[in-house]
Amino acid sequence: MELSREQVAPGPGERAARTAVVVFLFLAMITLAFGLGWGVKDLFEDDAAPATTNNLAEGGSGESGDTVGAAIINEISDLLKENYVDKAILSDDMLRQAAIEGIITALNDSHTEYISPAELANGALSLESSYDGIGATVSDSTGEVTIVAPFRDSPAEQAGIRPGDVILEVDGQSIEGWTQSEAVQIIRGPQGTPVTLKVRHTDGTEEVLTITRGNIPLESVFTEPNLEVIPGESGTDLVDRNGEVVTDIAYVAITQFHDRTLDELRTKLADIEDQGYSGLIIDVRSNPGGLLGATIDVTDEFLDDGTILSQVDSEGETQSWTARSGGLATSIPIIILQDGGSASGAEVFAAALQENGRAQVLGIRSFGKGTVNRLEPLTECGDAAGCGALYLSVGRWLTPEGNQIEGLGVKPDVEVPMTYDEYVDQGDVQIFAAIELLRGN
Secondary structure, eight states, rough: OOOBBBBSSOHHHHHHHHHGGGGGOOSOOOOOEEBBGGGGEEEEOOOOOOOOOOGGGGTTSSSOOOOTOOOHHHHHHHHHHHHOOGGGGGOOHHHHHHHHHHHHHHHTOOOOOOEEHHHHHHHTTTOOSEEOOOBEEEETTTTOOOEEOOOOOOOOHHHHOTOOOOEEETTTTOOOTHHHHHHHHHHHHTTOOOEEEEEEETTOOOEEEEEEEEEOOOOOSSSSOOOOOSTTTTTOBBOTTSSSSOOOOEEEOOOOOOHHHHHHHHHHHTTGTTTOOOOEEEEOOOOOEEEEEHHHHHHTOOSSSSEEEEEEETTOOOOEOOSOOOOOOOOSOOOEOTTOOTHHHHHHHHHHHHHHEEEEEEEOOOOHHHHHEEEEOOOOOOTOOOOOEEEEEEEEOOOOSOOOOTTOOOOOSEEEOOHHHHHHHHOOHHHHHHHHHTOOO
């Protein structure tokens, strides 16, 4: 999502603690990025051709001429508009939206949803490398629009937005009962324009923050730790449990998989296996996924052979992707850090390296998002303003050994939980454990 801060930058300890909370939000929340949209939480099928859409108002192409009962829906709508006692509340748009929501609700699939023309216009499902906004992810899974995390160095982070903040008002207007997509539409806006948010922090205090929207570069690969390893002390350095700077182990964090992730990775890890490192930590904590193609390409950089991913489609057909020989780092020992916010593409990545014997996974069980999604534009509503799109589940993906991850997640080889109190008192114990494992301690 996108938020901002005040004029005073926090100290390093405060900034680290704010950033750390994202690890401890029990990230069982589905996140929505303002400007990134739903695609960031899913393994998005970026290279699939749209399917043909039938005109349901004309009965579709089924033999009965009314395969899904469109004529009945129209008849009910007409009867309501003519006879319903409170017919003043009815509108064509409301009835159409209710019919759409009813169909999607019947699927009991949180990954399939209707995207309105307004949501599409506001950047829903866009996986571009930059966008205009405040730079943060949100969720409405608790019934309130809540900050999952501000992006690193974003207007949101600089303004004082913290993980776990609940948005109460936008520009003085209460958003009680709003969905995350409704909040996205008014919080996003052109670069350079202000938006004022009233938020409730996790300690119960409330604060009004005015944020100047910016162009948010969606960098996805970092060689500095996501969390300050020892809060208030280590800065951007990778350090061990004793506070000593680590020079024998490399570190990279992949925060999502978008169209530039592979190039970023190749640039930042160039010649890594020739630099004398004894191991590599790959941090995908709080990585909610992204593009299917980018996920496969990045994973392939660490494998010489073996299956990366198998996908079972709606017809029961299976397609598999296999690693090619050669890559960025196919021999250096690897520890992957994951948490409950590692989802979709992050789980594909971790499982592929784990089950091919290429890496050990350390942390806690991942989120469990194993659905491939596709955006299908809708064209038959007869509205010149557009019909929106259906974002639907088109397949389930399996790990190299045929394990399902939907609802199950990836189980770590080495389980190392980390609570907020442990982080504050002891530092990033998961990174410490990864360092010690790579050093053979």
